[in-house]
Amino acid sequence: MAKSPMDTLQLSYIQIAIAFLLFAQAKSTTEHTSTPQPNDTNTACIASERSALLAFRAGLSDPANLLSSWKGDDCCGWKGVYCSNRTGHVVKLDLQGSGYTIDSDSRKVLAGNISSSLLGLQHLRYLDLSFNEFDKMQIPEFIGSLHKLRYLDLSMSMFIGRIPPQLGNLSNLQYLDLRSSYQDRDIHDGTYSTDIMWLSRLTSLEHLDMTYVDLSAIVHWLPVVNMLPTLKFLFLTSCQLRTSPESLQLSNLTSLETLFLVGNQFHQRSTPNWFWDLTSLKYLDISYNGFYGPFPDEIGNMTSMVELHLSANSLVGMMPSNMKNLCNLEVLYSYTSNINGSITELLHR
Structure with a gap:
């Protein structure tokens, strides 16, 4: 029986929900392994780093007073700032906003400019500026000079323009989230890249999201x-990719567990x-890509x-035994595909 538009819409929402759950799970796992522990109450704030933080704050717009605690001498006690218990250096800056909430009155975000004074935090290992509103600002090139970063999340913060290849200098990165806020396909209304060779230098990367x-x-x-x-999680949803190669001569992606290629233009x-050769995969979503032909035996x-998502493609034939x-x-999920055969044996194995 054909799916109604409402059924299709509901399933689309389910897919989005699953994607965010997987993202949250992956993020939680990475944070657990790479996040510095909160600072000890006896940790002394380093004066030069306090000055760098204050200069950074001076360039921001903070209508919700998220940074109201950023005063006094003890920067290690400021909201979102974490210092090493051993050295006192700032090692984590977590300034995630609450953009994209249903209630616009409850949104708490930072805006304005991201100052290069952050370069005064050369021991920074974790930087999260996601879900803020740096409207119509390009991702700063100088972030690529924070060489000790292991975790970088700049997602959903209204950045535009070219993703700076200087991010390829962050050779210690394990987690990189660059999800664009803009679903508009106008290249001027979101982020883009015309050359991603810089990614090849991030050889410790485990999580990459460029949705x-x-x-x-x-x-x-x-x-x-x-x-x-070392890549485990790869999200390339709606990136306007047009080619999906038949094979990799020598695959290095033996650790990949989650692959989202939803909504590209492979046809x-x-x-x-x-991707059928990646036997390590646990979660695969290739929905809405224009794939056609037989249901893959692989x-x-x-x-x-x-979890396997094949929906909104044109797959035909028998479900492989x-x-x-x-x-x-x-x-x-395989709705809108013309697949014959019963899945009873699969469900009751």
């Missing part, structure tokens, strides 16, 4: 991603395709799979 970043000018994106051997046969080899090998599979 809604315009990558339409990039053809050979996969060889660059393949240079990230090619579903098989052969490089799925039966992906024995780690927990080897799907009974997917003993960990909990969720399968």
